[in-house]
Amino acid sequence: MTLPRVLFVTGKGGTGKSTVAAALAIALSRRRPTTLADLDRRRSAAALVGASAENSTAVRVTDSLDVVALTPRAELEAFIERIVPIRAISRRMLRSRTFGYVTAALPGLEAFLLLERLRIMGGDAALKDRYLVIDAPASGSAVELLSVSSGVKGIAPAGTLNRLADSIGSFLGDATRFGAIITMTPEDLAVREALETAATIRERLGIVTVAAMMNCVPDLLFDTSELAATSPLGGHARLAVRRNAAHEQAALVMAQFADAGLPTISLPMMFTPAIGPGELEKLGRVLDARLLDR
Amino acid sequence: MKPREHPKQSAHTKPLDLHAQSLVICLGPGGVGKTTISAALAVRAAMLGCAVDVMTVDPAPRLLDALGLAPDSSEPVEVQLDGIRVPRRGGASKRGRLRALRLDPKRTFDSIVARYAQSDAARDAILENRIYRSLSGALAGVADYMAMEKLLELSANPATDLLVLDTPPATEAIDFLDAPRRLLELLNSRAAVLLGAPGGLFRRQLRMVDVAARAVLAAFDRVTGLNLLSDVRSFVRSFDGMYEGFSARAARAQEKLRGQDTAIVIVTTAESSRIAQAREFIVALEHAGLRVAAIVVNRVLAELPDAAELSSAPIAPSLKRKLKRNLADYAALKARQEISLDALRESLPAGAALMFAPDLGREPRTIADLAEIGRSLRAG
Numbered sequence: 001m002t003l004p005r006v007l008f009v010t011g012k013g014g015t016g017k018s019t020v021a022a023a024l025a026i027a028l029s030r031r032r033p034t035t036l037a038d039l040d041r042r043r044s045a046a047a048l049v050g051a052s053a054e055n056s057t058a059v060r061v062t063d064s065l066d067v068v069a070l071t072p073r074a075e076l077e078a079f080i081e082r083i084v085p086i087r088a089i090s091r092r093m094l095r096s097r098t099f100g101y102v103t104a105a106l107p108g109l110e111a112f113l114l115l116e117r118l119r120i121m122g123g124d125a126a127l128k129d130r131y132l133v134i135d136a137p138a139s140g141s142a143v144e145l146l147s148v149s150s151g152v153k154g155i156a157p158a159g160t161l162n163r164l165a166d167s168i169g170s171f172l173g174d175a176t177r178f179g180a181i182i183t184m185t186p187e188d189l190a191v192r193e194a195l196e197t198a199a200t201i202r203e204r205l206g207i208v209t210v211a212a213m214m215n216c217v218p219d220l221l222f223d224t225s226e227l228a229a230t231s232p233l234g235g236h237a238r239l240a241v242r243r244n245a246a247h248e249q250a251a252l253v254m255a256q257f258a259d260a261g262l263p264t265i266s267l268p269m270m271f272t273p274a275i276g277p278g279e280l281e282k283l284g285r286v287l288d289a290r291l292l293d294r
Numbered sequence: 295m296k297p298r299e300h301p302k303q304s305a306h307t308k309p310l311d312l313h314a315q316s317l318v319i320c321l322g323p324g325g326v327g328k329t330t331i332s333a334a335l336a337v338r339a340a341m342l343g344c345a346v347d348v349m350t351v352d353p354a355p356r357l358l359d360a361l362g363l364a365p366d367s368s369e370p371v372e373v374q375l376d377g378i379r380v381p382r383r384g385g386a387s388k389r390g391r392l393r394a395l396r397l398d399p400k401r402t403f404d405s406i407v408a409r410y411a412q413s414d415a416a417r418d419a420i421l422e423n424r425i426y427r428s429l430s431g432a433l434a435g436v437a438d439y440m441a442m443e444k445l446l447e448l449s450a451n452p453a454t455d456l457l458v459l460d461t462p463p464a465t466e467a468i469d470f471l472d473a474p475r476r477l478l479e480l481l482n483s484r485a486a487v488l489l490g491a492p493g494g495l496f497r498r499q500l501r502m503v504d505v506a507a508r509a510v511l512a513a514f515d516r517v518t519g520l521n522l523l524s525d526v527r528s529f530v531r532s533f534d535g536m537y538e539g540f541s542a543r544a545a546r547a548q549e550k551l552r553g554q555d556t557a558i559v560i561v562t563t564a565e566s567s568r569i570a571q572a573r574e575f576i577v578a579l580e581h582a583g584l585r586v587a588a589i590v591v592n593r594v595l596a597e598l599p600d601a602a603e604l605s606s607a608p609i610a611p612s613l614k615r616k617l618k619r620n621l622a623d624y625a626a627l628k629a630r631q632e633i634s635l636d637a638l639r640e641s642l643p644a645g646a647a648l649m650f651a652p653d654l655g656r657e658p659r660t661i662a663d664l665a666e667i668g669r670s671l672r673a674g
Contacts, residue, residue: 013325013463014563044567138324140463188657221620226613233607235599236617239624242655271623273630274566 003028003292004179006122006132007210010142011183012193016215019275020183020267021135022048023283027292029065030284034131036061037121038069039114045135048280070117072110079113111148116164119171122178139182139197146172146205173206183213186250198262211263211291217250218243218269265290309673310588310647312339315557317449317457317550320590321471322561323571324463327592329357330658330667331561331651332460333394337661338668340392341378344455347393347448351441351460360660361394368398370448378665393454399440406443410539442547449550471551471558471584557587562638564591564631569638576643586646591635591674593653595628635674648674 007028009021022045025036035058038046046052051059051067058066081090118134125132136142149168152161172178180201184194194212201207222230222240230237250266257264267286270279312318312335320332329350336348347370350357358365361373370393404421411417441461449457550556558579562572576586604617642648652670654663 013323014565014568015325018567042567042571138463140324218623221616222613226616229609229613230617233599233603233609233617236604236607236621238655239599239620240617243620243623245655271626273626273633 002176003131003210004175004177004208005125005130006118006134006178007181008134008136008142008146008178008207009181009183010136010139010197011213012190013138015183015185015190016267017138017183018044018048018135019280019283020181020213020215020287021045021133023280024181024287024291025049025065025131025133026280027284027288028131028133029062030288031292032129032131033064033066034133035066035068035121035125037118037132037134038067039071039134039136041071043069048275050277070114072114075113075117076110111145112152112161112165112168115145115149115168115172119168122171126177139193143197143200146201146207150205169205175208179208179210181210181213183215184253185216186214186246186253191253195257195260195262209262211265212257214250214254214264214266216246216269217266218246218271220244220247309649309671310557310559312342312344312456314555315456315587316555317445317459317553318557318559319445319459319461319471319551320559320561321461321575322463323568323575326561326563326568327651328463328561329460330664331559331590331592332458333357333361334651334658334664334667334671335559336392336394336456336458337375337378337664338671339456339458340373340375340390341665341668343390345391345453346456346458347395347451347454348458349395349397349441349444349448349460351397351462357658360658360664363394363396365396366398367394367396368401370395373661375661378661397441397444402440402444406440406543443543446543446547446550471579471582551584558584560586560589562589562591563593564595564634566630566634566637569634572638573641576641576646580643586643588647588649589638589642590649590651590671591638592651594635594650594674595624595631595653598625598628639674650674 007024009017009024011017011020018040021036025034025045026049028034036045036049038044043052046059046067046069049061049065049067051061058068060066077094080094081087118132121132124130137145149165149172153165153169180198182194182197184190198209198212202209222244227237227240227244230240246269254264254266265287267283270282272279310318318332318335320328320335322328332350333348336346339346348361350361350363361371363371373392373394375390375392407420408417411420441459445457445459448454551558560572560575562568572589576589579586598621601618601621604614604621607614609617639648649671650673651667654667656663658664658667
């Protein structure tokens with residue numbers, strides 16, 4: 001299938017969102033030049049691919065993979081510097097507490113500027129035949145972020161901002177340019193949040209979910225008779241049941257998602273003491289086979 | 295894995311004494327099970343005979359069911375502690391009890407505005423204001439502030455021994471605790487002067503940056519057609535006169551947070567990224583002069599079974615191999631947890647208890663599950 005230029009990776013906290021974003025960026029960069037944009041304050045996706053990304057400046061990780069860190073605050077600063085071209089004044093203004101309160105009272109301005117920046121980067125990616133993978137905030141905040149442009153349209157009935165909001169809206173709703181990837185684990189809460197997120201962004205913003213990622217799925221090790229045979233073994237039996245239960249829960253959810261018309265990819269649990277380059281490589285290979293080649 | 299020395303550990307083995315607290319605030323990053331731990335601590339305290347209120351922020355549907363909460367219960371609801379032993383306290387007639395409620399930030403904010411507004415017109419002006427409406431709805435920080443407000447309201451109830459507070463997921467610990475101060479500063483700041491001042495009148499008193507800030511807003515309004523400047527101005531103006539009320543509340547909230555019987559509890563999981571976040575929280579809190587009473591690590595894997603048991607077990611060799619592999623797999627995950635937990639132990643603040651909540655291997659669905667988690671909280 002053809003993937004959109006921009007892949008927006010979100011999911012409930014703790015479902016491996018940054019790991020999936022990093023593995024996806026690595027896998028995509030084998031096919032085409034790719035940029036990984038880290039919107040997470042903690043920069044964990046950037047750290048996973050081995051980059052300490054600075055604000056707004058792309059860092060080259062390999063010949064075909066760049067990493068850039070974006071923050072709403074930096075976008076606001078860039079915006080102010082455009083409006084107030086005298087550096088000394090714009091700098092002092094940004095530092096002033098007064099201005100902090102004023103921007104706090106202008107809800108969504110920073111987020112709006114961040115979305116506009118993503119739209120521009122998306123256009124650039126199309127022009128240069130690149131992919132853009134975004135390690136977005138966790139789903140609650142991500143939905144807020146994506147909804148900002150439609151919110152702005154509601155309160156700014158005319159003018160430049162309205163036109164910007166329009167173009168952001170059509171960018172987000174264009175399945176060739178923008179798509180979401182939603183991570184989850186085989187747990188009720190994570191699954192429910194993934195379903196809700198997919199439904200909300202589709203209904204409210206027309207955003208297509210490219211795939212849901214069922215992360216941390218252990219392979220099925222025991223069949224029913226083996227499970228029965230382990231039952232006198234106490235702790236070992238519980239551990240075997242636990243592994244199988246997680247696998248079966250994942251399979252069940254994936255069937256539900258398939259019924260709901262939401263493509264879902266299962267990613268293996270990494271039974272290793274750390275998530276490092278080797279684990280990303282493995283996840284990347286799975287993504288390559290199940291997402292890029294399908 | 296080789297057992298390690300934890301020189302600091304002995305000082306922290308004393309678990310959090312829930313009897314001695316009147317307020318427990320659970321803080322932590324998103325997705326660590328803060329709500330579950332808050333509820334488990336509350337059930338545990340009720341089992342110890344306390345009269346407990348627990349306020350949750352965004353509970354999972356199953357947790358709502360477990361607590362018997364309707365999705366919109368913003369007033370306390372008595373939780374049925376079916377099948378859980380709740381002792382009578384001190385031989386008297388008073389028994390442990392548990393009430394639960396959900397925080398509704400928007401409704402709480404509206405009610406505060408109604409309480410402090412000096413006239414109906416002032417109240418309506420605020421409630422209708424575009425800035426207020428977006429501010430009170432989704433904006434981060436408002437939920438924090440409102441949780442704090444509700445806390446003061448609930449802790450004023452003399453029939454309650456302990457209030458357990460779940461908080462909205464935060465990127466920074468201080469966001470929540472700092473919310474009253476930030477809102478106050480907004481209302482009392484030069485921003486109010488700047489925005490409230492009629493054009494030209496106080497211009498000489500304003501510093502250049504303020505003039506520039508206003509110029510930017512004006513430019514922004516021109517470019518966008520938003521007319522935000524006047525909205526912000528009327529928002530700040532309409533809060534005029536409410537400052538006293540807010541100020542008194544915020545001071546009381548600060549006092550409550552620093553009280554001897556208030557325990558700040560950081561909830562995290564054993565994942566390295568969450569532990570790193572928890573450590574940042576601790577540093578930020580200490581910086582603000584707030585003491586962390588306990589750190590609860592949620593979903594800690596239980597001790598693994600003994601590999602030696604397998605060699606003598608009367609089962610097929612192929613199954614034995616699989617069980618060995620399964621054990622090795624979970625041992626690797628446990629080793630991953632141990633690495634992060636060691637990092638946490640290294641940076642544990644003085645006097646803070648470290649507690650582990652077990653990974654049940656399933657999601658808590660009933661009061662009995664919450665009671666099990668509460669009971670199994672152990673020193674880490």
